[in-house]
Amino acid sequence: MKGAGEPAAGAGRAGRSAVEIRGLRKSFGTNEVLRGVDFHVAPGEVVCVIGPSGSGKSTLLRCVNLLEEPTAGTVRVTGVDLTGPEVDIDAARRRIGMVFQSFNLFPHLTALGNVVIAQRKVLRRARPEAERIARELLERVGLADKVGSYPAQLSGGQQQRVAIARALAMGPEVMLFDEPTSALDPELVGDVLGVMRGLAEAGMTMLVVTHEMSFAREVADRVVFMDGGVIVEEGPPSRVIDDPAHARTRAFLSRVLDPAAARIGDAAESDMFRAADRDA
Numbered sequence: 001m002k003g004a005g006e007p008a009a010g011a012g013r014a015g016r017s018a019v020e021i022r023g024l025r026k027s028f029g030t031n032e033v034l035r036g037v038d039f040h041v042a043p044g045e046v047v048c049v050i051g052p053s054g055s056g057k058s059t060l061l062r063c064v065n066l067l068e069e070p071t072a073g074t075v076r077v078t079g080v081d082l083t084g085p086e087v088d089i090d091a092a093r094r095r096i097g098m099v100f101q102s103f104n105l106f107p108h109l110t111a112l113g114n115v116v117i118a119q120r121k122v123l124r125r126a127r128p129e130a131e132r133i134a135r136e137l138l139e140r141v142g143l144a145d146k147v148g149s150y151p152a153q154l155s156g157g158q159q160q161r162v163a164i165a166r167a168l169a170m171g172p173e174v175m176l177f178d179e180p181t182s183a184l185d186p187e188l189v190g191d192v193l194g195v196m197r198g199l200a201e202a203g204m205t206m207l208v209v210t211h212e213m214s215f216a217r218e219v220a221d222r223v224v225f226m227d228g229g230v231i232v233e234e235g236p237p238s239r240v241i242d243d244p245a246h247a248r249t250r251a252f253l254s255r256v257l258d259p260a261a262a263r264i265g266d267a268a269e270s271d272m273f274r275a276a277d278r279d280a
């Protein structure tokens with residue numbers, strides 16, 4: 001989180017990165033989706049990943065908690081090499097919370113039940129402790145009065161906040177978010193981003209794929225722009241969003257920041273990208 005005191009680039013100084021990715025490649029058949037990705041997230045840092053659809057953002061996140069097995073390269077989370085032969089994948093995954101676009105709550109469980117269940121099954125917490133933690137977390141995401149509600153009785157934004165509480169209940173050291181607000185009605189986005197902002201302010205290490213540029217601008221320590229399975233550029237949001245170095249980044253941002261203008265310009269898009277590739 002910006003201004004939290006820790007230097008954003010202080011991974012080396014802190015001794016280890018929260019997330020460290022080296023030479024990451026991932027192919028599906030003959031389709032190489034990640035083509036050599038290197039980057040790190042320092043403890044307490046918030047990194048937003050932006051980029052066009054199909055650029056490999058979700059695959060990158062899924063490789064960080066080994067929902068996908070990398071084709072090559074290493075992924076370390078809090079110093080543990082997830083790609084090493086000896087790794088205890090279940091133990092490693094517990095240190096990583098993941099929030100997806102779709103919330104995937106159990107429909108037959110209340111908000112409380114959804115936050116309790118993995119604590120019981122995975123961490124073997126006693127029910128009273130699991131419920132106490134679940135109540136605290138539901139309060140933290142602004143849902144103290146929805147503890148007994150079922151997913152069908154909750155708005156999309158409320159369901160997503162339950163999903164965030166569920167991930168936090170496992171005590172993760174890193175939280176991954178994959179477009180957590182993309183499926184929400186516009187008026188519900190703010191509450192979810194507000195919860196994420198609160199987490200960032202509390203010092204959580206976060207890797208966030210998002211199209212919410214105002215969130216990235218205000219909350220991210222660093223923004224990473226991906227295209228075609230590589231990192232095209234990264235840096236502070238004021239640099240990458242407001243003064244991008246690469247034409248591909250500029251083209252993407254102009255479409256995200258002004259979708260109406262981009263639609264009018266869609267016919268010219270392929271020309272724009274050909275020009276962008278020449279520039280970059």
Ligand SMILES: Nc1ncnc2c1ncn2[C@@H]1O[C@H](COP(=O)(O)OP(=O)(O)O)[C@@H](O)[C@H]1O
Pocket residue numbers: 028031033051052053054055056057058059060
């Ligand atoms: N499980 C999979 N099997 C085959 N292809 C996949 C799979 N997951 C993703 N892809 C392909 O990888 C590319 C990047 O996808 P993705 O990581 O979801 O991009 P993004 O999140 O940036 O939109 C796409 O071409 C997609 O079709």
Ligand SMILES: [Mg+2]
Pocket residue numbers: 057058059178
């Ligand atoms: Mg995606």
